[in-house]
């Protein structure tokens with residue numbers, strides 16, 4: 001009886017959660033906004049009305065979800081102290097259903113949303129991979145195929161950005177000894193604004209889809225179906241989340257570090273978080289401009305890109321890649337940070353060349369801003385620019401190489417312990433190496449002219465994303481799972497996940513690259529059997545399914561393990577990092593006793609402490 | 620070693636649990652964070668306005684001619700620029716007054732700045748954009764712009780740049796009014812007035828953007844159509 | 845108290861001077877455009893004007909000078 005009561009109560013909490021309320025608000029405000037503008041504006045601007053309606057819908061989501069409440073009260077002149085904990089009389093888990101200000105709650109919200117969106121994007125890929133397994137069209141028509149591969153791209157990017165948000169939010173304040181982020185309400189806003197963004201992208205699939213891929217190049221995007229507008233707008237709104245979140249991370253790291261934690265005594269992941277945030281809070285604005293101009297040209301007829309009316313499509317590509325090249329470093333830098341963070345723990349050795357790794361993150365971020373036009377070698381740029389961007393692109397190999405050598409040197413003669421997080425770290429290094437060495441071939445003009453827009457690019461990009469983000473992210477999830485939940489995951493299932501996913505990925509990657517060399521185009525729905533790539537296509541499809549199943553095993557593992565006995569040890573990995581010196585899950589304000597940094601973070605095997613808890617006066 | 624300190628920490632955790640107040644950063648730290656956050660936001664917005672600025676030089680470059688610009692009413696441009704500068708001055712006046720505890724001068728100045736901001740907005744949207752399709756002149760000076768939405772990249776860039784800026788003007792005016800309202804209720808003191816300061820910074824920033832946009836739109840290049 | 849009044853006056857006077865400087869630069873800008881049509885000249889006035897605002901109106905130095913409020 002009690003069970004049924006709890007179940008119904010839980011259902012009621014979910015149905016009245018901010019997610020549901022927000023969705024209602026978004027639908028309502030979109031509809032009303034559209035109707036209102038439609039009355040005001042002439043008929044030829046109906047897409048413009050819908051666009052503004054959709055923007056008003058985002059505000060509706062935030063209003064109904066309660067994200068703006070505190071700010072509105074402030075405007076009205078009321079003081080709004082931060083509220084902590086679940087609403088009175090409700091269980092602890094209901095905190096995750098609404099705009100909570102605690103950075104750990106927000107980090108976990110980012111995390112499960114990221115995983116959910118990852119599954120959605122993965123599902124899209126599996127559907128069009130089935131289509132590609134054989135030549136000819138069996139499952140989908142061309143428009144559906146185009147929509148699916150385009151949506152796969154953008155949905156995965158949103159998922160990765162959410163995953164980055166999860167890691168940064170959960171870990172940075174814990175690692176630097178802060179009780180929360182500098183701007184807790186803005187932090188909640190950053191998470192919640194990404195939900196209506198996802199809704200917009202998915203709406204785009206329902207109202208005609210779009211066929212531009214995730215890049216949204218004009219002039220195709222100017223004439224594409226209505227779905228294009230929703231996709232561009234969803235992409236745009238998600239940028240707001242990135243900008244607000246990254247400024248928060250930068251300020252938190254600058255002002256709330258524990259006493260004694262100088263820049264070169266921060267855990268190495270915090271350096272990665274800094275470099276990532278530096279890219280996010282600047283570059284995101286240029287894609288906002290690219291998308292804004294694209295939307296305006298679609299919806300109002302102002303001219304920017306359409307060459308038939310005097311515009312220039314290359315301008316869009318410049319603005320787009322000025323963000324979209326650096327953003328791949330937003331994806332991979334936190335992942336590389338996790339690799340550097342975990343290697344010394346599992347090798348029981350100091351991290352080799354701490355300062356070099358820290359500075360190489362900044363180096364990658366800076367060089368990343370100077371290479372964007374390597375995506376445009378065949379777009380009709382001048383030869384001089386092609387050479388300049390080829391050279392700057394090859395420079396990226398230097399700071400990346402620094403990281404690789406440091407990782408190998410850290411592993412060298414270490415007492416390596418192969419538990420699941422370490423396996424994923426090693427998998428990440430192997431996969432990122434594949435992505436790394438296939439990159440210069442694309443960054444070099446003469447070879448790129450042949451490989452541009454081929455499946456080779458798909459192979460290279462997926463290797464960098466899996467090696468730089470997915471594998472380290474999963475490593476991080478396993479590693480901090482006991483910290484987050486207070487329970488231990490099932491090691492056997494973790495190992496099974498790894499041994500399915502790594503070979504699966506290798507097969508997928510080599511299959512994609514080989515198909516690309518033999519002439520498979522990156523975005524075509526169909527291919528000529530005479531290319532002789534059917535074996536590769538079948539293998540890639542099979543491998544994709546193996547990877548998909550392995551991810552489901554991980555999610556099952558996490559759900560099932562939360563019901564097991566709590567972990568016995570507070571610090572199961574023997575880590576020196578401050579977050580492992582307090583109980584799991586961490587208390588509401590992290591460190592009830594403040595600590596002070598007295599040594600270096602990665603002196604594993606040396607008998608020198610990193611932090612010391614302060615003695616509270618009067619005790 | 621770590622085990623003992625950790626146990627120590629647990630003991631204290633019990634004693635200090637749920638003491639939210641002791642975990643709130645002190646005012647001067649939060650003030651520093653607020654300033655830094657706002658300036659980082661400004662740097663972020665440099666990329667937004669900078670991209671539009673760059674787009675203007677990209678699209679208004681005519682091969683063989685160099686930089687061009689549309690024919691715009693110079694009088695309107697100069698007027699709008701002056702109005703915005705004056706309002707920036709008033710915000711400075713108001714913030715300085717608050718720092719020295721002169722509440723009424725702070726309130727008057729902020730209200731004045733908000734009104735001037737509205738005048739600027741009207742000058743851009745009603746007069747320069749001419750959204751209502753009006754006509755008229757004073758002393759031979761045309762009051763309403765002629766650049767139509769179908770005037771190619773000249774209209775595109777002009778509307779995009781002034782529109783993005785006008786959006787910031789409107790949010791700035793709202794902020795000024797919110798702060799004015801809270802100031803009226805007696806919320807700020809010479810020691811604690813981050814709302815006043817942050818709002819002033821934002822308004823000056825909007826002015827800085829126009830310092831770059833005004834010459835880019837009205838002055839640089841040869842008139843071309 | 846008297847000292848405070850002096851500071852206040854000085855601070856307000858500074859604001860007025862900066863504003864006058866900005867207006868003069870704007871007129872110079874206008875003249876540069878009409879008589880010289882010099883893009884470089886206009887970039888110089890832009891940078892001067894923005895520097896004045898950022899330093900005096902936005903008191904950017906408060907970011908690294910801790911004592912002022």
Ligand SMILES: [Cu+2]
Pocket residue numbers: 324325371372374375
């Ligand atoms: Cu790139």
